[in-house]
Amino acid sequence: MNMLAKFGCAGVMAVSFAGAVQAEGGLNLYNWGDYINPGILKKFTEETGIEVNLDTYSSNEEMLAKLQAGATGYDIVFPSVHMQDIMSKLDLLLQTDINQSAGFANIDPLSLRAKSDPEGVFCLPYAFGTVGIYYKPEITGEITGWEDFFAIPEKTGGRITLLDDMREVLAIGHVMNGTSVNSVDPAEITAAQDYVLKQRPNVSAFTYDVPGLIATDDIAAAQYFIGMHVLTSNMENVKYVIPKEGGTLYQENMCVLKSAPNAENAKAFMEFYLRPEIAAMNVEQQFNGTPNIPARDLASYYIRNNTNITLPDETYERLQTFEDLGRGLRLYDRAWNTIRTAQ
Template sequence: MMVGLALCGLLAGCTKKSAEVSEAKEVNLSIWGNYISPELQAQFEKETGIKINISNYSSNEELLAKVQMGSSGIDVAVPSDYMVEVMSKMNLLEALNPDQISNKTLIDPQFLKQNYDPENKFSLPYIWTTAGIAVNRDLYKGPIKSWKDLLENPQLKGKFALLDDVRETLGAALKMNGFSVNSTNPEEINKAKATLLKAKKNVKMFASDTIDILNNKEVAAAQTYSSDALQAADKSPGKIEYIIPEEGGTFAIDNLVIIKGAKHPEAAHKLINFLLSEQAEINRVKTILGGPVLKNTKAALPKELQNNRALFPDEATLKKLERIQDQGEKNKLFEDSWTEIKTH
């Protein structure tokens, strides 16, 4: 009997060990396109022996839909600020274990304790970006200072792209009309919708990955995220210009979260901790060209990046930017307008 118990204990230990090995082999990361460099991926896999399986999404709403289906297999995702709040309210996120994320101490406090997750129970910041307009100056040399110069410019007819993103694109039209991107006033949203329905006749495409379409000259201009615009500019020196419109735009903090029921929670925490290391962030800012969230990163960057106004807007510009907020039941106002815009 004692032999049987010992054997049973040994087998249980083996089973547990096998489970741990299985746990450590891979982690499923769902992230915006062009948001993690191949070098960082390779470094993490080499250091940990954990393979990163990467999938992409083009909007926060697309990520939400994937997770809501319940069979996404996602361990770690990178939703924007307001979507963290939406997903946490819907019980779609796992609470983070701070004991497994020692690099949390490196984060600049200004990016912690935000209104969408005041205790950072579910999220930690990954990068911040703005949204504005990118122009390929080989194709269009005219002035672009405002959303109106993009949305109502006859010279750009059939030559520009808008983000395939309900809140960003309606937000741009709201800003153009002098309203907040977070307006839930039906009259103001209807005015923004009318602006976009009129503009749609001249839009070449809705696209959230804009690097290639700008560099390949598929479009002369595009509503875009600053990180994509700067990556495009890096690939085509002197050709791509990024403008934050004079009416203002959006500022977003994208966050690392673990999806509810993640099959690889240990590996997920290891990935998050790795991505919050100083070495990883310096690589990330240099390659993705998004804003850093750690305390010491900016000072460690090359001077040309520290002085890049598109990467680090001045205070006057930052004051014109808004963070998109979750509007609860009133999100339906945006969703219904977007459905009409996309299907009209």
């Protein structure tokens, strides 16, 4: 998942980060672009005196590659669930025992999705959302799922885009074929690839620049993250749908690195984020779901009653979450290369 994509572009943050991490005794976050409310960082500093530095990345792979290349000084990272499992295998994460903190009782047990951390001993569930379809109904008509989505160019002449994301794009093929988005069966992966290849002529681009393209009518519909609601909530001519055939649920968790220079400050920030009013601040600014159950009740009426953000049980039944594929990832790399190079 690419979080620059979630909100269109990296906005101006209230707390910035430049160059090497230096703030000794501070707190150094490495997060997805625009994936935390700047007001949260400001409030934490006001209450604790701990200065917060923020650096951002645009993909799980970028974050991991930077750490493996020797980047040091970061305290907290925000990996997706499957990346947390990978980082756990690599012994990169600190056991924080955050689940022993009183506020952990606020966390929905269903959000403990990491296979490497089923009790929340290491990381704190942070935020979740879906990947679905944004569309302009005046061009496309009503869209209910992937079949409608891929028919748009031929039926209306409107342009469509997919994410420049291997797992998310191949997930569509799996969903439409009735197979798991985490399958490592070569035949099932090839079938998912072939489904996408069949749609490839109607796809204008693989891109994260969806907010800009849809705002200027360059595209009629796109595969994208729910977080764009922060940009489109006041735009009557843009709608979002979780595909009826199925889709993906992403979740990021807040994890402290084993190499963290400010581990105590990092644990303090995790406990700060356990407070419902703090988690609710993120929901209001990000338009994502929160694992913090009391925080859901503090959200605005629009968010509490938006079934694309606050998901009903029946919606969960058609959503899948990515898992660590191990060596099977190489099969996806090959399939993705075939899709991206197809003419």
